[in-house]
Amino acid sequence: MTEPSPVLGRRALGRALLARQHLLARTDLAPAALLHHLGGLQAQAAPQPPYLGLLSRLDGFTPDGLSTLLEQRAAVRIALQRGTIHLVTAEDCRTLRPLLQPVLDQVLTTTYGKRLAGLDLAALAAEARTLVEAEPRTFQQLGALLAAGRPDRDPAALAQAARCLLPLVQVPPRGLWGRTGPAAHTTAEAWLGRPFDPAPAAAPDALVLRYLAAFGPASAADLRKWSGLGGLAPVLKRLTPRLLTFRDERGRLLYDLPEAPRPDPDTPAPVRLVAPFDNLLLSHADRGRVLPEEYKERVMTVNGLVAGTLLVDGLVAGTWRLTGAAEVVVQPFGRLARAEREAAEAEARRVLAFAGGGGEGADGAVRIEEAG
Structure with a gap:
């Protein structure tokens, strides 16, 4: 007779997740190695979230640690999980995009199908490839160029079709810390200088x-x-x-996995500031292991925005934001104990030092807006 599977409570599941995410204890892994372990970081908002996601997990991390990967083409920004932009290593771009292509196919069908009905998608993809490989293009530019020969079609839908059909990466300066730039795209093949096999190299x-x-x-x-x-x-x-x-x-x-960490549920979990759009909150059907249901609407908006979150004892207990490089504002959902408040302030000062907007002794640089 088969033994029943052991039961794991929410606290046990939460501690296991935090351990694997390096949010119980920071790691000294290289940024590229952590990117690979995490399967990438959601990066639809540029440039802060991926940098802040690595900062919360890595000791000694500086902005150059990620910007250099992007500039050297060792990491890229591309549509992957859930059809959203993720920042991944170049090798993961090559392996994950073919595996996740069905996700993009579904987006193409459900979101843009009616506006693309009757269109020769193979011809569209070939033309789009020629255009973006000639020079990186924004979707506005690409849509206008594709619509020139298809005047009865919506330019935005044409550009989004190209995004789904082709492995388009966003090129720097997009995504570089402290710099701005449009979301201009070329193909992964052109950017990485290697052929890109559209067929999955392996089973999932x-x-x-x-x-x-x-x-x-x-x-x-x-x-x-x-x-x-x-x-x-x-x-x-x-x-x-x-x-x-x-x-x-x-x-x-x-x-x-048998060898994966599953800490004791009573393992202490330090206060952490988790980045906006962090996959910690987006990667489970039941988010209750880290996000109490009563706080979901205070963290995730109906239009898809996900706030930076304050973790206390392994659970979301508030939100936070970095205002430029001048101030970190932390908004707990309830009153913090003295030790929790001090830990939240220390984490906020760490963010400020990273962003170049302050550090130890910076007056007014950290604001805790506790609930009354």
Whole structure:
């Protein structure tokens, strides 16, 4: 008779997630190595979130640690998980985009299908490739050029079709810390100087195992939430002999790597400032392991914005924002204990020092707006 799967409560799941995200203890990994471990960082807002995401997890991290990767083409910004812009290593760009192409195909069909009905998409993709490889283009520029020969079509839909059909990367200075630039695109092949095979190099098994390493224990629904891909339950079933299985408090089946950390639920969790749009909050169907349901609407807006969050004892307990490089404003949802407030201030000063807007002794640079 098969033994029932052990039950993991929310606190246990939260501690496991924080350990794998290097939010229980910071790491000295190289930025590229951490990017790879995390499967990239969501980067739809430029440039701060990926930098702040690495800062919360890395010791000794400076802006140049990521900007240099982008300038040297060792990391890129490209549409991947959930069809959103992620900052990933160049090698992950090559391996993840083919695996996640069905997500972009779905976006193309559901969001732009009616506006593209009857269009020769292969011809559109070929023309778009020629245009962006001649010189990087913004979507506004690309849409106008594609619409010149298709005057009855919506330029914005044409540009978004190219985004879904081609592996388009955003080129610097977009995404560089302390610099601005339009979201101009070229193909991954042109930017990285290597052929790009549109067919997945392998089955999605490796993708599933990487997700569990960074976000497990998790369910098939969690995996879909993170990736946007459907049909991965059979992959988990196939991998089951290599995995451990658990149940959450609601009886849902969870999968995990045997060697992955699962700390004691009572392991202390330090106060942390988590970046806006961080995948910590976006990669599970049930976010309750870190985000209490009552706070969800205070963190995530209906139009898709995700605030930077304050973690206290492993759970979201407030929001925060960096105002330019001059001030960090922390807004707890309730009153903080003295030690928690001091830790939040220390984390905020760390952000300020990173951003060049202050540091130890900077008057007025950190503001804690505690609830009354």
